[in-house]
């Protein structure tokens with residue numbers, strides 16, 4: 687049986703892994719994570735598809751590899767409540783509230799009302815000292831504050847994804863991933879609009 691030929695985008699899991707590692711050395715690399723926020727939105731708005739999830743998401747691939755090829759998943763069905771609309775939309779709203787709180791903290795540092803906090807907040811609760819990854823920059827400390835906050839978001843979603851990967855199917859995170867829910871909503875709205883137009 688011939689193996690399916692690999693494409694360049696099948697290796698994007700390496701980029702996702704590298705991103706997480708770089709955040710240990712220099713927090714400013716966290717800014718690169720914006721790509722994972724903007725590209726799915728651009729694809730879904732421009733094309734009305736979940737092309738990003740289906741092809742280009744390195745994080746989804748990473749869970750697939752760790753849980754599938756490396757057998758780090760129990761491969762159980764995810765509970766029904768986790769697939770439900772209320773949970774997925776509820777999680778999306780919660781995620782946004784936390785995201786805006788992070789932006790607000792960044793703003794406060796930019797405004798000089800708050801000092802830079804060199805911590806990574808895991809699961810929105812645990813403040814991990816992360817000062818070794820900040821070496822000072824030419825930029826305003828607010829730039830670093832955003833990086834700490836954004837890396838916290840990325841690390842938190844990775845940890846949640848890993849937990850659900852182990853407990854359920856490898857890519858269970860994709861069921862309630864805020865980016866997945868958001869792009870799905872955009873596709874639905876676009877579908878409706880195109881149907882009307």
Ligand code: SF4
Nearest residue numbers: 739743746860863866
């Ligand atoms: S649902 Fe989220 S993690 Fe899964 S492929 Fe889409 S963007 Fe990536």
